Amino acid sequence: MLSPSTDWLPQAPLDPLHLDWLTTAGIEVAILRLDQIDPLISGNKWFKLIEHLKAADQSGAQGIISLGGAHSNHLHALAAAGKRFGFTTVGLLRGHPQETPTVKDLQAFGMHLHWLGYGGYRARHEPGFWAPWREQYPELHPVPEGGGGLLGAKGCGQLVTLAREQLSGLGWSNYDGWWLACGTGTTLAGLVLAEAGEHPVYGALAVPDDHGVAQQVEMIVQEAGLIDPGYELLAASRGGFAKVDPPLLAFIEQTEQASGIPLEPLYTGKALLALKQQVEAGKFARGTRLVFIHTGGLQGRRGFSSR
Ligand SMILES: Cc1ncc(COP(=O)(O)O)c(C=O)c1O
Known part of the structure; x- marks a missing residue:
């Protein structure tokens, strides 16, 4: 009964992300557009x-x-x-x-x-x-x-294949890491398992520390028996889950105008702003190539103003 769904292998474009703060720092970012896998089943x-x-x-x-x-x-x-x-x-x-x-x-x-x-x-x-x-x-x-x-994490391992298949289209032979938003850490854990230490995975926390993301990721990684996981979690919730402030909203608006890519404030907006802060603080050397995951969530934007 569920089988047609288990055969579906959606595609998501991996597009170059051109933003002035990336150019200034000499960092290249490609964005894996999970918001585009399907008009309804997103992210x-x-x-x-x-x-x-x-x-x-x-x-x-x-x-x-x-x-x-x-x-x-x-x-x-x-x-x-x-x-x-x-x-x-x-x-x-x-x-x-x-x-x-x-x-x-x-x-x-x-x-x-x-x-x-x-x-x-x-x-x-x-x-x-x-x-x-x-x-x-x-x-x-x-x-x-x-x-x-x-189980949730294992499914996200497919994202690694999805991105790697498209690297040559960007003229990249390799990449230096992943950057994505974390809510429970499941998606990050999936990348960590699939990479098995090959490339680091950076998770921007959309929730405060007391949500237990670090413990959750640790549990999944241990359950899967991975010894040297290679990931890093960074604070990015800006005062709490779903807390939104004017600089974040201004950043999202500027980024949408500059890139044409829609973002939402709870996950993707916060994750990209956290990346900007880290890039500007010199976390990555010039020439670094990162894959940023657009984790979708755009449907949730409609209800945001009424919360
Ligand atoms: C749009 C969006 N991005 C990112 C996340 C975080 O994913 P995860 O819970 O796997 O860390 C979620 C859900 O939590 C989400 O809805």
């Missing part, structure tokens, strides 16, 4: 779902049940995939019913929604949380919040 979320969908398919499930907030990029990608490939999706939502643009899309994509309240949602890590949902939906496979864990 890193699809890659985090791949191995979960395969596991669901192998277990004979008819669909997926998962959780997220009222602006969730994860639920959005999951619901869009369910509609595209014809499998059932159920979403367990944080808080009380509200009509965000994301929620309207989830409904239009045919996802069945349950609102858990705030306390109910907080219980998602408790041992008995899934039991009643498994009972109600025995034919559905549960996927953790955001499509995380080792």
